[in-house]
Amino acid sequence: MFHISSQKKYWTFDNEESLEQLRYEANQKYRNKMLASGKPGVSDAVFLEAHEENVLFRHYEKRLLDFCNAFKPVMPKSVVGTAIMYFRRFYLNNSLMEYHPRTIMLICAYLSCKVDEFNVSSTQFVGNLVQESAAGQERALEQILEYELLLIQQLNFHLVVHTPYRPMEGLLIDIKTRYPLLENPESLRKSVDDFLTRVTLTDSGLLFPPSQIAMTAILNSASRAGLSMESYLTECMGLKEDKETLLKMYDAMRRIKSLMKKYELPKPDEVNAYKVKLERVHADFGTNSNMNG
Amino acid sequence: MKGRCSNSPGLIRGKENCQSDLCEMDDQGCPRCKTTKYRNPSLKLMVNVCGHTLCESCVDMLFVRGSGNCVQCDTPLRKSNFRVQLFEDPAVDKEVEIRKKVLKIYNKRDFDFSNLREYNDYLERVEEIVYNLTNNLEVEGTKQIMEAYQRENRDIIQKNKAKLTREQEELEELLLLEQQGNEQRRLETLQEEQRQLQAKRKSKQALLDELERSHVPATILLAQHKDRAAQLETQIEKQKQVVKTTIFSTGIPMGQTVSLLTVNRLEEVLYHYQPIHMHTYGPPVPELEQLGRLGYLNHVRTAQPQDMAGGYNSGLACHRAIQDAFSGLFHPLG
Numbered sequence: 001m002f003h004i005s006s007q008k009k010y011w012t013f014d015n016e017e018s019l020e021q022l023r024y025e026a027n028q029k030y031r032n033k034m035l036a037s038g039k040p041g042v043s044d045a046v047f048l049e050a051h052e053e054n055v056l057f058r059h060y061e062k063r064l065l066d067f068c069n070a071f072k073p074v075m076p077k078s079v080v081g082t083a084i085m086y087f088r089r090f091y092l093n094n095s096l097m098e099y100h101p102r103t104i105m106l107i108c109a110y111l112s113c114k115v116d117e118f119n120v121s122s123t124q125f126v127g128n129l130v131q132e133s134a135a136g137q138e139r140a141l142e143q144i145l146e147y148e149l150l151l152i153q154q155l156n157f158h159l160v161v162h163t164p165y166r167p168m169e170g171l172l173i174d175i176k177t178r179y180p181l182l183e184n185p186e187s188l189r190k191s192v193d194d195f196l197t198r199v200t201l202t203d204s205g206l207l208f209p210p211s212q213i214a215m216t217a218i219l220n221s222a223s224r225a226g227l228s229m230e231s232y233l234t235e236c237m238g239l240k241e242d243k244e245t246l247l248k249m250y251d252a253m254r255r256i257k258s259l260m261k262k263y264e265l266p267k268p269d270e271v272n273a274y275k276v277k278l279e280r281v282h283a284d285f286g287t288n289s290n291m292n293g
Numbered sequence: 294m295k296g297r298c299s300n301s302p303g304l305i306r307g308k309e310n311c312q313s314d315l316c317e318m319d320d321q322g323c324p325r326c327k328t329t330k331y332r333n334p335s336l337k338l339m340v341n342v343c344g345h346t347l348c349e350s351c352v353d354m355l356f357v358r359g360s361g362n363c364v365q366c367d368t369p370l371r372k373s374n375f376r377v378q379l380f381e382d383p384a385v386d387k388e389v390e391i392r393k394k395v396l397k398i399y400n401k402r403d404f405d406f407s408n409l410r411e412y413n414d415y416l417e418r419v420e421e422i423v424y425n426l427t428n429n430l431e432v433e434g435t436k437q438i439m440e441a442y443q444r445e446n447r448d449i450i451q452k453n454k455a456k457l458t459r460e461q462e463e464l465e466e467l468l469l470l471e472q473q474g475n476e477q478r479r480l481e482t483l484q485e486e487q488r489q490l491q492a493k494r495k496s497k498q499a500l501l502d503e504l505e506r507s508h509v510p511a512t513i514l515l516a517q518h519k520d521r522a523a524q525l526e527t528q529i530e531k532q533k534q535v536v537k538t539t540i541f542s543t544g545i546p547m548g549q550t551v552s553l554l555t556v557n558r559l560e561e562v563l564y565h566y567q568p569i570h571m572h573t574y575g576p577p578v579p580e581l582e583q584l585g586r587l588g589y590l591n592h593v594r595t596a597q598p599q600d601m602a603g604g605y606n607s608g609l610a611c612h613r614a615i616q617d618a619f620s621g622l623f624h625p626l627g
């Protein structure tokens with residue numbers, strides 16, 4: 001359950017600024033480490049800034065989402081959500097320059113399949129890397145196995161991720177049972193799914209409980225469809241008296257929506273420019289072998 | 294121990310390829326007369342202080358001639374030093390002898406030491422001495438150490454000796470008591486049997502007398518006699534069953550006053566079960582049993598027969614979904 005989970009205790013933060021701060025610190029830590037090591041060619045300009053890392057992060061995150069969506073056999077949504085959450089948590093405390101997102105992305109997906117009990121053999125998994133030859137797939141697998149423990153460690157061994165999909169189902173059941181005012185909740189399902197997919201690409205998972213995200217998704221879709229659901233919160237959830245909690249809920253929902261609006265796909269030319277820089281950093285200072293793609 | 298063939302290296306005397314487990318005949322041979330052991334399985338091996346064996350007849354032979362040297366190691370010996378071998382390996386016997394002697398001097402016990410570490414150190418020293426003497430390493434040095442120890446701890450040794458003898462006496466007393474008890478019981482059962490035999494004989498005699506004297510017809514007399522015999526039998530049976538209890542099951546003899554020290558009563562607070570209360574940060578979740586009644590189950594996929602066989606029912610999935618939906622819904626965030 002979320003209320004006793006490690007996600008609530010350790011991986012739910014108060015506001016976006018603290019997240020930004022963590023990412024900035026991760027970036028600084030790597031920079032200082034490299035500057036202190038005194039390798040040749042090290043200078044401040046070579047490294048990526050925190051906002052540049054952010055652009056690249058979003059790019060690779062989108063690629064991870066595409067990879068998961070194209071996965072054969074079909075990956076359940078919770079697995080996808082877990083993989084993206086791992087990716088996000090990892091790069092909260094580590095810099096993209098230290099560990100290349102290409103590798104970490106695959107490891108996140110692999111670990112998420114294991115944790116969520118979505119049974120895929122390792123050969124089947126790397127078989128989904130369609131651009132690679134068989135040898136390339138082998139190398140990819142080796143890399144995955146090499147860095148898997150690192151990922152688990154950086155997640156602080158907190159492997160259970162609560163995604164908003166099951167709360168969404170629960171809320172739909174609840175609405176169908178207790179809220180007859182809304183006639184056909186199933187009609188909302190498509191837009192709710194869509195909303196939830198877009199929300200996973202934002203930082204909401206690190207800031208809000210999954211049930212609140214699901215609630216936001218449902219209320220949003222309902223208002224989009226022109227259906228009024230205001231009384232659901234007041235009547236069914238028993239919040240008629242409790243104004244304070246009601247206000248907090250509205251506030252949280254507003255913030256989630258604003259986070260969604262702020263999200264935009266990274267621009268290709270920026271991405272390419274930063275990618276070049278990243279590759280150079282990894283080539284010069286990195287210790288791991290690179291794959292194509 | 295004696296019957297089995299010892300296959301440990303360096304100790305195979307006699308036949309080399311001793312395969313079977315229980316080869317009585319082909320056991321160790323006497324190093325002097327070699328063959329005699331095989332021919333005479335009842336012959337005993339004797340061992341002496343240098344750790345070498347000799348069969349009984351060879352021992353006699355050796356001392357008849359007056360010379361007292363061991364065959365293998367040429368140490369001077371006395372006839373009294375030979376003891377019947379108890380262990381298959383004579384080295385073990387030798388060590389046992391040495392140990393007895395050493396422990397006569399090093400007879401401290403665990404309560405003589407202030408902590409466990411010191412006691413263990415002491416024991417290790419004793420073992421070292423025994424080892425050295427058994428394997429003839431630094432014999433002189435070890436003997437000197439022993440003498441020095443003996444001189445220093447003379448009074449402690451004496452005290453412990455006294456204690457030891459006292460314990461031995463107590464043990465012997467107990468043994469004696471037990472023996473006496475056994476004897477008594479044996480005598481009693483004998484007496485009982487005697488009495489029973491006598492009683493039977495008397496009743497037979499009485500029957501014969503009655504048959505002679507009385508005027509009552511014989512059949513009635515016989516019937517009476519049978520009755521009495523049966524009564525006697527039951528009496529005997531009853532007596533056998535009455536086991537004289539002289540001793541409680543804990544070993545305290547009956548009739549002995551035992552001092553009962555007052556046992557401290559431990560008063561503790563009685564445990565009251567408090568059900569666990571979990572803060573879910575959300576609206577209350579209906580109980581699993583209520584879900585059907587409240588209508589939740591109508592909106593959940595019904596369980597197939599193959600699911601139900603494993604114990605699954607749709608309420609479980611529904612309950613979990615509702616729990617997840619409500620958990621943390623009101624979570625206060627900054």
